[in-house]
Amino acid sequence: MKTFLSYPSEKLDSAREVYDFLRSLGIQIWFDKESLIAGQNWDRERSIAQRSADLIILICSLETIRRSGVIQREIKEALELARDKPLGDVFLVSLRTEEISLPLELSLYQYIDLFRTGWQLQLARSIHLRLEQLGAPLPDSLTAFFEAQEAEERIELKTLRFEGKNFEAQADYFVYRRGGLFWDYVNAEITADAVGGFYKARAQGPIYLEGQKHAGDWSLRVEEYFNQGELVSLRFFEWANYGGPHPSRGTYAKNFGGEESGKVALDRLFDRNNDVLNYIRKYCEDDIRLQIAVFERDSNYELPSKDDAPYIDPWNLFSQWNFDHRGLLICLSEHSGLPFVMGVFDVLIPWDFFRDKVAPDYRRTPIARFIIGDVD
Secondary structure (H helix, E strand, O other): OEEEEEOOHHHHHHHHHHHHHHHHOOOEEEOHHHHOOOOOOHHHHHHHHHHOOOEEEEEEOHHHHHOOOHHHHHHHHHHHHHHOOOOOOOOEEEEEOOOOOOOHHHHOOOEEEOOOOOHHHHHHHHHHHHHHHHOOOOOHHHHHHHHHHHHHHOEEEEEEEEEOOOEEEEEEEEEEOOOOHHHHHHHHHHHHHHHHHHHHHHHHHHHHOOOOOOOEEEEEEEEEEEEEOOEEEEEEEEEEEOOOOOOEEEEEEEEEEOOOOOEOOHHHHOOOOHHHHHHHHHHHHHHHHHHHHHOOOOOOOOOOOOOOOOOOOHHHHHOOEEEOOOEEEEEEOHHHOOOHHHOOEEEEEEHHHHOOOOOHHHOOOHHHHHHHOOOO
16 A cells, blocks of 8 residues: 655654654555655655555644645645545545644544544554555554554454445444443443444435435544543544535544543533633634634634524533543534534633632542642
């Protein structure tokens, strides 16, 4: 399998780290610093390598989005090549070097965060799936990597895949290899969404697409955002194309506070405090305006409010969230009630404002101590 690595020059160190990792898996990869020979026409060789690639890996940073030049040409060429690939094929994988929102064109495809632990496993799973799609053998070093990861990461990776005449469905998820009722509960929540969503899509997709000329697909990817003891934060990335005017895509989350708390909802965690709600809304709007300004787009961005839909609980818009030591990550997409045209955004809010706002019912639980700061 031929792989092409694209990156802005400012992120050479990140590119080399990715290159070294893929080489350790036995993957053939075109990386200009290693693949070019003195005297070759750089731009011609780059273009040939990109057009002949079976997989393109794009390192994304603020420089990737802001800067003009070759990197923009590589992105546009990659998107054009991706459009010509069979539906459901893994072809373009973005690796974010920092917490930025990707342009709509790139956010349609899977992305991985280089600044989080576990990015190697996520990238290896994408490589594995692409090799399967190409009917290519798996390198022994890739198989060995998975075996070592499963033993070290105390998880078991699982994949469900369906290929019909006009519809494809795939769920990539994991379960924890931990004993006890609490971990059975967490695994049941993961499995219910992954397996339940897969069978629902497999049954309904072909029905929705019956008589239509184009094909459709559904996919779900489950990732661990944070885990410390029994504190668990999970992210679910869902994509569905059932033949409508546009596909459905979005992020949702599940958070667990341990034996004492079970699954935790944001409104209950902060006792539906209006100060918290208003703070989250304003912080999200201000942050999204800054994100949009990076792309030189209209920055007059406002989230739907109770005035727009008085019959909708205003907390629902912020019902999809994750947490770690840095703070609260609000996931805004169709899964949180955001209209498709308003995009998909992640907004990280530091814990400082929330430390004295935890609901009394949670004050003595591990997740409250974590937020307040009593847990390392």
